[in-house]
Amino acid sequence: MTDMPYVALIGLDWADQKHDVCLYDCAAQTQEHCVIGARPEAIEAWAMQLRVRYGGQPIAVCLEQKRGPLIYALCKYEFLVLYPVNPQTVSKYRQVFTPSRAKDDPTDAALQVELLRKHRDKLTVWQPASPMLRKLQALVEWRRTLIEDIGRTTNRLVDVLKGYFPQAIDCFEHRDTMVFCDFLTQWSTLSAVQQVSDEQLQQFFCEHHSRYKDCNARRIECLRNGIPLTQDSAIVESSQLMVQALVSQLRSLLTSVRQFEAQIDREFNQLPDAAIFAALPHAGTNLAPRLLLAFGEDRTRYQTAQDLLQYAGIAPVTERSGKKCWIHWRWGAPRFLRQTFIEWANESRKASLWAKAFYQAQKQAGKTHQAAIRALAFKWIRILFRCWQDRVPYDEAKYLLALHQKGSPLAQQILSQA
Structure with a gap:
């Protein structure tokens, strides 16, 4: 030795x-x-x-x-x-x-x-990324932790409201918002909100940038015609106190997430590869930094796109034993990394013609939604790997032209949908 x-x-x-x-x-x-x-x-x-x-x-x-x-x-x-x-x-x-x-x-x-x-x-020697990239990685992961805390806090808040003020839940489709927090801060019981005029409620919604007249009218009607679930003071008063405690937590978490997102945006835009990932369809300010971190800055880390596909858990696993062969989900993979590709692939359908057509073709072939999205993520990673290696931002028009020149069935499907 x-x-x-x-x-x-x-x-x-x-x-x-x-x-x-x-x-x-x-x-x-x-x-x-x-x-x-x-x-x-x-x-x-x-x-x-x-x-x-x-x-x-x-x-x-x-x-x-x-x-x-x-x-x-x-x-x-x-x-x-x-x-x-x-x-x-x-x-x-x-x-x-x-x-x-x-x-x-x-x-x-x-x-x-x-x-x-x-x-x-x-085994692989640990090679730390640059301080800027490691800072962005920490910010993105801490933001994700706060988002999960928001989900837990919102679920607890809804659970308490079900016990004495269910109309508040019915009025707001999205409860992890400042408007929901402000509403419950002002009116934490049905009787309290029924004492104010329709004009005051309309003004509240408008001040919170909720200007859809039909939506606001539906909310006001629900509150005005609602009947208290219970008038037991023991339940109502204790629940009110809990609601205010949870609203305070939710408000603080929402504020912190905004601060993290602003810092993430600043750090992301300073990185050399930011333009590559900012140009991706519907990546937005949250998914673009996560996609950049998924690839990193070391272009020797992955020799081929298949290396990344396997590491991220997008590529399925093939097992063989004797005459048997089966393909299944890859269990050992970084969960957050896999979620990043899956979430963005789903979002990309909203802005990419070929991604939407590819998803529809997978569904028509009998695939489930999740299987179709994983197949789309598989295809996207191969494209992104080439963009990342060449340091060239993705160009939707250029890719559609390439599909047409190759006579891809996907190109034909896109033309038929146009």
Whole structure:
């Protein structure tokens, strides 16, 4: 093992309170275990000991994180070369030798060292993206977390309103909005809103940019003719308090999302590849940054479009055993990345003629909506990969012309729909 490019190999099983470490000395071919604290000071002291012990020579570290507190703490030490692995990789490797599924942190650290010693050619060194790209990645993911919180808060709010003021739910199709928050802040019971005039309600809706007369008339009629679900003060008064608490949370979340979106837009427009993804049909200010992050800035990361299709989980998996062969959904894939392509493929139908025609052809062939959208995402990724590699924005007219010149059945379908 002395021909290894590293002076030591380290497996690091992390936890909230402590980290189990297994160190393999390549020269002495010995293995040792220790436990370090999770505080920054403890990690710093441990790293400095390694620097002194091995004179700053490169050390390989295997850990079950691609981002998080531990990798953030270790990436500042230039002599540590990080090999992040999927937790499932270590788990499956452990089960090979421990079918009982017994688990122990020191054992996992030793297994990570074994992965480095015997299978390092199958592992990838962690190469951090540029600070601007990593900042955009964090902003986009935190925004997604806030959106999920908005969904949970809105569902709780609707659940409370069902118990005493269901008319408020009937009046607003979209409840994750400021107008819904403002309405409930002013009138949190049916009796309260029935005491104001129709003109006041009309003015409220107009001030909140809801100027559709038929919609506002329907809302006012619903509120005016409504009958209280209950007049039990114990239910109404306690529910009112809960509604105001949830409205306050929802308002704060909506404000935060707007702040994140403004910052995302600023960061996105500063990146060199922004124009490529901003030009995509119906990508908008939310999906364009996510698509840019899906491809990244390292054009050697994916050798072919198929590499990205497989990593994102859009390409299906084929399994063969004996005479049997079956194709199924790819389970092991980054969920957020897959959602990005699926959501944008669905949106693209609204602005792309060929995408709409392709989806309709898939539906006519008997595919479900989700299967048709995944097929559309599959086709889009192949197109985007070429645009990304060539650093050229997508051109709908150019692609339609190419379809026509090739005599594609899709081109014929588009002409028939025109």
